[in-house]
Amino acid sequence: MISLTMSREDWRTGSIPELPLLRMQKFKTQKGASMAEKKTYEPLDELLKSTGMTYKAIARKSGLEDYQLYRLRIRPSKLNGELISKLVDATKLDERKLFDISYFFAKKVDISQQKAS
Numbered sequence: 001m002i003s004l005t006m007s008r009e010d011w012r013t014g015s016i017p018e019l020p021l022l023r024m025q026k027f028k029t030q031k032g033a034s035m036a037e038k039k040t041y042e043p044l045d046e047l048l049k050s051t052g053m054t055y056k057a058i059a060r061k062s063g064l065e066d067y068q069l070y071r072l073r074i075r076p077s078k079l080n081g082e083l084i085s086k087l088v089d090a091t092k093l094d095e096r097k098l099f100d101i102s103y104f105f106a107k108k109v110d111i112s113q114q115k116a117s
Helices: 008-013 019-036 042-049 055-062 066-074 081-091 095-116
Strands: none
Touching: 042 066, 042 095, 055 066, 055 081, 081 095
16 A cells, blocks of 8 residues: 655655656546536536537526536526526526426425435
C-alpha cells in the first residue's frame, strides 16, 4: 500500500513520489464517474431536446446562466412559476408539461425520502 502522506524529506525537497500514481487514479475515477450515472432528470432533458435548441441556447434565451439551467435539469422540483414562464417564453413548450415534470419529480423525491426514513 502506498502512503499518501509526504515524508519530511519530501516536504523539504518539494518532491512528491506518488504524484504519477495519484494522477492515474484521479483519471480512472473521473472516467468511471462520468459513465456511471446520469445526473440530470431524463424526462426534462427529453422535453428540452424536443425543442431542437441546445441547452446553452435555451439558457441564453430564457435569461438564465448555463449552470442555472443545469441545476434545474438535475433538480426539476426547483422550477417555480417564474422560471417555468421564462422557459416557456424561450422554448414555446407547454407550461403544463414543465409543471408536471417539476411536480412529479418532487413527488418522486418525497416518496423516496419517506422510504429511506
